[in-house]
Amino acid sequence: xxxxxxxxxxxxxxxxxxxxxxxxxxxxxxxxxxxxxxxxxxxxxxxxxxxxxxxxxxxxxxxxxxxxxxxxxxxxxxxxxxxxxxxxxxxxxxxxxxxxxxxxxxxxxxxxxxxxxxxxxxxxxxxxxxxxxxxxxxxxxxxxxxxxxxxxxxxxxxxxxxxxxxxxxxxxxxxxxxxxxxxxxxxxxxxxxxxxxxxxxxxxxxxxxxxxxxxxxxxxxxxxxxxxxxxxxxxxxxxxxxxxxxxxxxxxxxxxxxxxxxxxxxxxxxxxxxxxxxxxxxxxxxxxxxxxxxxxxxxxxxxxxxxxxxxxxxxxxxxxxxxxxxxxxxxxxxxxxxxxxxxxxxxxxxxxxxxxxxxxxxxxxxxxxxxxxxxxxxxxxxxxxxxx
Numbered sequence: 001x002x003x004x005x006x007x008x009x010x011x012x013x014x015x016x017x018x019x020x021x022x023x024x025x026x027x028x029x030x031x032x033x034x035x036x037x038x039x040x041x042x043x044x045x046x047x048x049x050x051x052x053x054x055x056x057x058x059x060x061x062x063x064x065x066x067x068x069x070x071x072x073x074x075x076x077x078x079x080x081x082x083x084x085x086x087x088x089x090x091x092x093x094x095x096x097x098x099x100x101x102x103x104x105x106x107x108x109x110x111x112x113x114x115x116x117x118x119x120x121x122x123x124x125x126x127x128x129x130x131x132x133x134x135x136x137x138x139x140x141x142x143x144x145x146x147x148x149x150x151x152x153x154x155x156x157x158x159x160x161x162x163x164x165x166x167x168x169x170x171x172x173x174x175x176x177x178x179x180x181x182x183x184x185x186x187x188x189x190x191x192x193x194x195x196x197x198x199x200x201x202x203x204x205x206x207x208x209x210x211x212x213x214x215x216x217x218x219x220x221x222x223x224x225x226x227x228x229x230x231x232x233x234x235x236x237x238x239x240x241x242x243x244x245x246x247x248x249x250x251x252x253x254x255x256x257x258x259x260x261x262x263x264x265x266x267x268x269x270x271x272x273x274x275x276x277x278x279x280x281x282x283x284x285x286x287x288x289x290x291x292x293x294x295x296x297x298x299x300x301x302x303x304x305x306x307x308x309x310x311x312x313x314x315x316x317x318x319x320x321x322x323x324x325x326x327x328x329x330x331x332x333x334x335x336x337x338x339x340x341x342x343x344x345x346x347x348x349x350x351x352x353x354x355x356x357x358x359x360x361x362x363x364x365x366x367x368x369x370x371x372x373x374x375x376x377x378x379x380x381x382x383x384x385x386x387x388x
Contacts, residue, residue: 010034010041010107011086011167014063014094015076020052022096022208027061030092030100037104045094046080048072058094074182078175081167090164096208097130098162105200106164115169115195118155118187119162124201131204134217143224147184150232153191155199159183159224162202169195174300180220181227188231193303233296237289241282248278252362259354269357276365283369287376290316294383321377328370335363 012030016023027043034041045058045065055065068079077091088110092098102119109117126136144158161183173189175182190197207213229236252275254260259268296302339360343351 007085008041009086010039010088010090011084012041012043012100012103013077013080013084013089013091014043014045015048015073015080016045016050016054016058016094017048018050018052018054019094020054020057021210023054023094024057024061026094026096026100027058027063030103031062033101033103039104039107041086044080044084046076048076070178072178073180075178077182081170084167087167088164089167092162097205099203099205102162102202109198109200110164110166113196114198115166116190116197117164118157118197118199119160119202120157120199121160121202121204122157123199125203127203127205130206139217139221143228146228147187150228150235151188151191153187153197155187155197158187160202177227179223180215181223184224184227233289233292237285237292241285241289244278245282245286248275248282251275256358269354269361272358272361276361279365280368283372290380291383316380318377318381321373321380325370325373325377328366328373332363332366332370335359336367339363
């Protein structure tokens, strides 16, 4: 331990909620690792409302205990991080599932230049019975794969509970979630904001508790997935929107000359109407994606995007949006006017729908898109003012 008044080099932070069976052994293991490596450090137990004597056991084992009133895994870790005094912070669960003897390895990686060092159970060892099959073969691989795809994070285990980071670097990320998704937010924002991430293999042991874990498979899995989607407007809005809009527009153009055979079926104006709906939904998704991206940047949730800056400076302005909207309104008005003219010529009685709907559907679509462009341009202009 460092002398009084001298900040330690390393703080080992453990979130704790009723871990009386294991917390003392975890604290002792972490202190032994620090001592054997010659590291001046401390163990901080962030207690989240234990009622089983965990706090007293942790203190007797040599930890400094801080009480965190806000409930949740992320809230407990944030409280422990705020209380930690070390330049480097190693976090790990207080249930004996992780070997705190690995602490010196994490510190070595931080000293070599990493900002965040992730443990990887999949590149290390998972002892028999330590991880449920559903987590090992489905939950973790799927969520990790999405994280790697969405955020280009070279991490093989997004949800490993044993990890380390430079305290100042993590505080600069302004992490905000309070539940289990805190672990994902840490990796996502580290990747988005360009922090240096490294990974070392670790061992996952069967935890030492006689009760079930706090983790709830489906609830917490959904919270992680929801977080990944919310932090990636590109994959949540833009990519699906572009696919829908382009597919719908292609369908309309393909059917504009007349009915088309598709296998044994004949596609006609009803399919054109479905294509128009696809375009509308796709356009709404694209617009939502742009708004989400701009809001995320202005709110500090996402890093600045040079491409978006250039786009707003040159093309995405109120004036260009109004011109695009006006062009759609004029084009749609011309097509709808043609149908109205034919209707007037028929004495405002019946029309050959198979023919006139080929003009009415794209005409109405352009009118709706034009109106959306006009209103949306003002909203984007407002968001752009806040961004600038």
